[in-house]
Amino acid sequence: MICYCYETDSEFIFCVTNVENSQIEDVILHMAWGKVGDKFLRSYPQNAFTNSAEKALINDNFTRMGKIVFESVLLGFDWKKPLGLLAPLFNDNEIEWYIVGSVSDTVRGVSVTPGDLDIVIHTRDYWKVKDLCYLNFPDSVIEPFQDKKGVPLQCFGRLFLAGTYIDVAADEKWNLGSRKYEKTTWNGQALYIDSFQTRYQTELARNRRERVKAFNEYIEQLQHHKTALLDNSIQSE
8 A cells, every 4th residue: 555645736635546455445435535546535725734844744644654544444443542642631721622423432431442533622722722733743643634614524634643543623513512512531531522312323323233232231231230229229228
């Protein structure tokens, strides 16, 4: 697999070629890349970048890590490592942020295997987060943090941090108040995560049977735990 970038007058283009694994091809297509002949392409307008230095940084990062990025999505990752880096950074800088998708399930205790880490930032804090990520993890930025003008999300960027593919997004409809989140604590860090009902209904709608099974097993565990607590309470009276 060969990963590189090139430019036209109007676009900055990510290119992947010589993909010899059909599973990797499926991963790339699932990540919303287009296929033209034997190449996979993803393009950004030139104005998605602040300056030439940002383009050079992302070009170097993607060329160096592109193959590893796609393989990590296929093979899985340890979500605790990047979360352990991002959570204190965001919280210490008073960022309002939320974990959505499958990692919110694993934080809660549902036994699923995430394919990536999805993070949503409150729209007022998005550009502050961009600066923090570029400053603290410059070698991990693999796609530009940009204003997408609401198509399909207002703001979007990508990192590959601690072996993990991370989407960083912001949109008014995902801000706290417009969407339900549950507050929890993980490794001493306060986190907002997608509500259980939101995640459960999402996986039902997608007909992901293994994940729905994991949710149902989690519900049963909670019920057994509540029953055990009630029995203990009665016995102690």
